[in-house]
Amino acid sequence: MTMAPQTPTAQTPAPAQTRVLADQIRVSVPQRSVRSDLRAVSIVWRRELIRFRRDRLRAITSLIQPLLFLLVLGTGLSSLAKGSMPPGVNFKTFIYPGVLAMSVMFTAIFSAASIVWDREFGFLREMLVAPVSRSAIVIGKCLGGATISTFQGIVMLALAWLADVPYNPLLLITLVGELLLLAFTLTAFGVMMAARITQFQAFMALTQMLVMPLFFLSGALYPLRGLPGWLSVLTRIDPLTYVVGPMRHALVSHLNIAPLAQHLLSPGITWNGWVVPTWLSLGMVAAMGLVMMSIAIVTFSKTE
Amino acid sequence: MAVHTGPEAGAGDTVSRASAGPSNGIATPETDGARLAVNVCGLTKSYGEIEAVRGIDFEVRAGETFGFLGPNGAGKSTTIKILCTLAKPTSGDAWVAGRNVRTERDAVRRNIGLVFQDTTLDNYLSGAQNLRFHAALYGVPAAAVAPRMRQVLEMVGLWDRRDSLVMTYSGGMKRRLEIARGLLHAPHVLFLDEPTVGLDPQTRSSIWEYINDLKTREDITIFLTTHYMDEAEHCDRIAIIDHGKIVAIDTPEALKASVGKDRVQIHTEDDEAAIAELADTFGIEAGMHEGAVTFSVASGEQFVPQLFARLTVPVRTVSVSRPSLDDVFMSYTGTTIRDAEATGNDAMRQMAARFGGRR
Numbered sequence: 001m002t003m004a005p006q007t008p009t010a011q012t013p014a015p016a017q018t019r020v021l022a023d024q025i026r027v028s029v030p031q032r033s034v035r036s037d038l039r040a041v042s043i044v045w046r047r048e049l050i051r052f053r054r055d056r057l058r059a060i061t062s063l064i065q066p067l068l069f070l071l072v073l074g075t076g077l078s079s080l081a082k083g084s085m086p087p088g089v090n091f092k093t094f095i096y097p098g099v100l101a102m103s104v105m106f107t108a109i110f111s112a113a114s115i116v117w118d119r120e121f122g123f124l125r126e127m128l129v130a131p132v133s134r135s136a137i138v139i140g141k142c143l144g145g146a147t148i149s150t151f152q153g154i155v156m157l158a159l160a161w162l163a164d165v166p167y168n169p170l171l172l173i174t175l176v177g178e179l180l181l182l183a184f185t186l187t188a189f190g191v192m193m194a195a196r197i198t199q200f201q202a203f204m205a206l207t208q209m210l211v212m213p214l215f216f217l218s219g220a221l222y223p224l225r226g227l228p229g230w231l232s233v234l235t236r237i238d239p240l241t242y243v244v245g246p247m248r249h250a251l252v253s254h255l256n257i258a259p260l261a262q263h264l265l266s267p268g269i270t271w272n273g274w275v276v277p278t279w280l281s282l283g284m285v286a287a288m289g290l291v292m293m294s295i296a297i298v299t300f301s302k303t304e
Numbered sequence: 305m306a307v308h309t310g311p312e313a314g315a316g317d318t319v320s321r322a323s324a325g326p327s328n329g330i331a332t333p334e335t336d337g338a339r340l341a342v343n344v345c346g347l348t349k350s351y352g353e354i355e356a357v358r359g360i361d362f363e364v365r366a367g368e369t370f371g372f373l374g375p376n377g378a379g380k381s382t383t384i385k386i387l388c389t390l391a392k393p394t395s396g397d398a399w400v401a402g403r404n405v406r407t408e409r410d411a412v413r414r415n416i417g418l419v420f421q422d423t424t425l426d427n428y429l430s431g432a433q434n435l436r437f438h439a440a441l442y443g444v445p446a447a448a449v450a451p452r453m454r455q456v457l458e459m460v461g462l463w464d465r466r467d468s469l470v471m472t473y474s475g476g477m478k479r480r481l482e483i484a485r486g487l488l489h490a491p492h493v494l495f496l497d498e499p500t501v502g503l504d505p506q507t508r509s510s511i512w513e514y515i516n517d518l519k520t521r522e523d524i525t526i527f528l529t530t531h532y533m534d535e536a537e538h539c540d541r542i543a544i545i546d547h548g549k550i551v552a553i554d555t556p557e558a559l560k561a562s563v564g565k566d567r568v569q570i571h572t573e574d575d576e577a578a579i580a581e582l583a584d585t586f587g588i589e590a591g592m593h594e595g596a597v598t599f600s601v602a603s604g605e606q607f608v609p610q611l612f613a614r615l616t617v618p619v620r621t622v623s624v625s626r627p628s629l630d631d632v633f634m635s636y637t638g639t640t641i642r643d644a645e646a647t648g649n650d651a652m653r654q655m656a657a658r659f660g661g662r663r
Contacts, residue, residue, distance in 0.1 A: 032410050036443040043440035051428050122424040129390065130441035131413040 044140025086261035097247035098220020111145035112190020145187030185289030195299035339366035341525035347396035358548035371539035417486030427471035476507035566604030
């Protein structure tokens with residue numbers, strides 16, 4: 001990227017930048033700067049929000065699948081699971097963190113898919129030819145996707161009573177924070193894929209193919225102990241595990257049950273017997289998100 | 305500012321200095337005379353073995369409406385892409401608004417407005433939201449956004465529809481919105497790549513009204529490509545481009561005057577015999593263009609009676625026309641623009657067939 005080094009000297013104070021000249025509003029576009037890139041991030045982010053607000057149908061439909069899992073699967077299996085649940089704990093409560101993650105997942109991937117959509121309908125070009133850095137566009141997109149999918153997660157969180165989850169402020173704040181992190185990483189993943197995949201159908205097919213295995217291997221529906229070796233390894237590879245685990249840990253520690261029962265429900269993620277601390281789990285997810293976003297930035301910077 | 309070397313860099317530098325004053329890019333009347341909006345030197349662009357642009361040079365003065373006229377595939381879009389920094393030249397150089405397209409991409413992009421052939425609007429946003437998005441990306445000062453937006457929207461007659469979603473706009477309205485958006489950041493040069501392609505004739509002429517109106521209102525250079533002859537007439541100067549080269553460049557009037565002859569087209573019972581007879585009897589070289597025997601003579605009306613008197617092949621229809629840009633195109637390239645497109649398409653089909661056959 002070339003930037004003229006004269007930026008600070010050539011710039012005049014803001015009021016002089018616009019002046020009325022022969023009935024025409026004169027606009028002079030300033031040099032590119034960190035501020036203009038931040039403005040670009042903010043407008044790309046705002047566009048995601050505007051479009052999400054318009055698309056109520058999408059907001060409602062993406063609630064259906066998580067609700068199916070929670071209410072139908074959760075209720076259906078609760079009689080089977082009763083024996084292994086500590087007394088007074090509902091099976092729906094147990095799978096609730098997974099359901100929360102799921103509600104975020106679909107929205108995050110779908111919001112990244114809009115890049116493929118934008119490319120097909122030409123709007124991506126409007127963004128890519130603008131005199132702002134490509135990273136501003138990608139960052140704005142990732143933050144926008146993270147925001148709307150977290151919002152979707154919050155809607156699901158508001159329905160916590162369906163799963164007998166207490167409305168404890170500290171618990172809710174923790175869960176929202178973890179959902180935000182998950183939403184960001186998933187959007188970054190989607191954006192990274194969308195940077196390379198140019199066909200909408202191919203993108204949706206590929207992401208759908210990945211979403212379900214990610215969900216099933218994350219321990220969203222079962223505790224991560226006593227698993228056969230192959231499954232145990234796969235669950236540790238799944239990045240979603242490292243969000244669902246901490247979310248369940250937070251939830252279980254706010255239930256009014258004995259410590260032993262807590263451990264039974266949320267044994268923690270172990271690597272060869274070593275319990276991975278929560279900060280490391282979440283840190284790894286954040287790092288993955290940042291790495292994938294960087295890859296997306298590099299890919300978009302290369303394309304013309 | 306990058307330092308350019310070589311004689312061709314001179315013009316570019318002059319413009320840079322002119323626009324680097326405290327007004328930061330605002331045109332001042334004193335410098336207008338010396339300004340070049342576009343300066344192209346020995347530009348070439350190859351895609352693999354295909355040479356899309358084969359060494360072109362031209363200048364566009366500030367405030368001009370400059371048209372690139374040629375059939376599809378002549379290199380128009382490639383040239384415009386290079387000038388907009390969307391493609392890199394293989395060799396040669398170009399300056400737009402005094403900025404080098406190779407080394408000062410961002411500076412070029414800030415100073416140009418772009419309207420592409422294909423729409424690049426967000427259908428799910430309103431017209432105003434599309435413009436606000438653009439204003440933020442191009443760093444239009446916040447205080448100027450609202451008044452400027454109103455100005456450009458009123459200019460294209462969309463102020464009343466600003467809050468409607470773009471998906472409810474007609475094709476012509478979308479194109480007008482794109483023109484408004486291209487003007488929003490007050491670019492020095494507005495690039496219009498086939499601004500009326502795919503629109504019905506009525507909408508086409510209304511788009512031209514807006515473009516002509518724009519010239520009187522804004523201090524702007526317009527660079528456009530078209531393959532419609534009648535549209536090229538709106539330009540101050542046109543360059544005729546064929547097979548990646550500029551074959552003529554002048555005002556439409558001067559180009560037409562340079563042809564000097566009227567065009568006569570006749571439909572006959574036996575076209576081949578008519579062509580042979582025209583050569584024998586009148587010493588006129590005629591050819592088949594657009595399905596008619598076509599030739600040029602100095603004064604067509606006076607020639608027609610002779611034609612009827614001396615031609616033995618029965619003539620069904622006759623048409624005589626003053627030199628148009630069609631004739632200019634024909635006299636410089638030896639073919640009409642419609643013929644050129646037809647053969648171009650044939651060549652493409654043949655190529656497709658060849659590649660298809662290899663599979």
